[in-house]
Amino acid sequence: MPTSRTVLVTGGNRGIGYAIAERMLADGHRVAVTSRSGSGPEGTLTVRAEMTDAASIDAAFTEIEAQLGPVEVVVANAGITKDTLLLRMTEEEFTSVIDTNLTGTFRVVKRAAKGLLKGRFGRVILISSVVGLYGGPGQINYSSSKAGLVGFARSLTRELGSRGITANVIAPGFIETDMTAALPEAQQQQYLGSIPAGRFGQVAEIAGAASFLAGDDAAYISGAVIPVDGGLGMGH
Numbered sequence: 001m002p003t004s005r006t007v008l009v010t011g012g013n014r015g016i017g018y019a020i021a022e023r024m025l026a027d028g029h030r031v032a033v034t035s036r037s038g039s040g041p042e043g044t045l046t047v048r049a050e051m052t053d054a055a056s057i058d059a060a061f062t063e064i065e066a067q068l069g070p071v072e073v074v075v076a077n078a079g080i081t082k083d084t085l086l087l088r089m090t091e092e093e094f095t096s097v098i099d100t101n102l103t104g105t106f107r108v109v110k111r112a113a114k115g116l117l118k119g120r121f122g123r124v125i126l127i128s129s130v131v132g133l134y135g136g137p138g139q140i141n142y143s144s145s146k147a148g149l150v151g152f153a154r155s156l157t158r159e160l161g162s163r164g165i166t167a168n169v170i171a172p173g174f175i176e177t178d179m180t181a182a183l184p185e186a187q188q189q190q191y192l193g194s195i196p197a198g199r200f201g202q203v204a205e206i207a208g209a210a211s212f213l214a215g216d217d218a219a220y221i222s223g224a225v226i227p228v229d230g231g232l233g234m235g236h
């Protein structure tokens with residue numbers, strides 16, 4: 001059993017976030033999830049938070065701290081896509097994806113940082129995407145936001161690495177969730193053809209990587225980008 005920690009997973013009411021919350025609970029941690037609607041797995045504390053609103057994130061942390069103690073493991077998972085080709089992409093489609101995926105992560109990690117420093121322990125786990133480093137047509141907004149998380153984790157590692165705090169990125173490939181179900185069938189088949197594993201991934205496979213990064217065995221891993229993509233993005 002790993003040391004029991006207080007874990008926060010953003011966007012833990014469905015998809016990858018829900019699976020990570022389930023796995024963290026099974027690992028013996030105290031788990032809170034943020035949600036805008038619905039709730040996390042049974043046994044987790046669900047708090048309301050909107051990633052584009054720093055005040056709601058602050059209130060969520062205050063509630064978690066009161067009920068479960070200071071957050072020690074932060075999984076920044078909440079994210080959106082608004083796919084369209086560059087020539088059709090509006091500035092709003094670009095900035096709103098950055099605001100949720102990248103600036104939202106900034107808001108969450110910044111709010112968590114004081115507590116992590118005080119406790120001299122922290123695990124920051126950012127859910128990026130294979131598309132961050134591999135690129136994707138129609139995903140200039142999304143891939144920019146996800147590539148930004150790599151610089152984020154590495155700068156955080158350099159700032160806070162000596163204080164018992166690690167920051168790592170998980171780069172999922174094509175994982176079966178609502179997000180990927182929304183992609184056109186032709187695009188899904190195209191991805192499938194280029195995945196060396198010959199299949200799409202499962203949410204539990206991302207949760208396994210997050211569990212490892214939160215656990216005692218990962219104490220000396222920081223600034224890493226861990227692909228969980230069946231080989232799709234290798235070399236990037």
Ligand SMILES: NC(=O)c1ccc[n+]([C@@H]2O[C@H](COP(=O)([O-])OP(=O)(O)OC[C@H]3O[C@@H](n4cnc5c(N)ncnc54)[C@H](OP(=O)(O)O)[C@@H]3O)[C@@H](O)[C@H]2O)c1
Nearest residue numbers: 011015016036050051077078079129172174175177178179
């Ligand atoms: N699925 C994949 O193949 C894949 C691949 C690579 C990376 N990822 C990344 O993995 C993460 C989870 O993806 P998923 O497939 O599980 O997506 P999903 O099923 O669409 O779930 C997204 C989660 O993010 C939350 N969220 C979105 N915008 C938010 C906002 N402004 N404020 C608060 N919460 C917000 C959603 O809350 P609501 O339920 O309220 O909308 C939901 O809980 C995302 O960062 C995604 O980019 C996914």
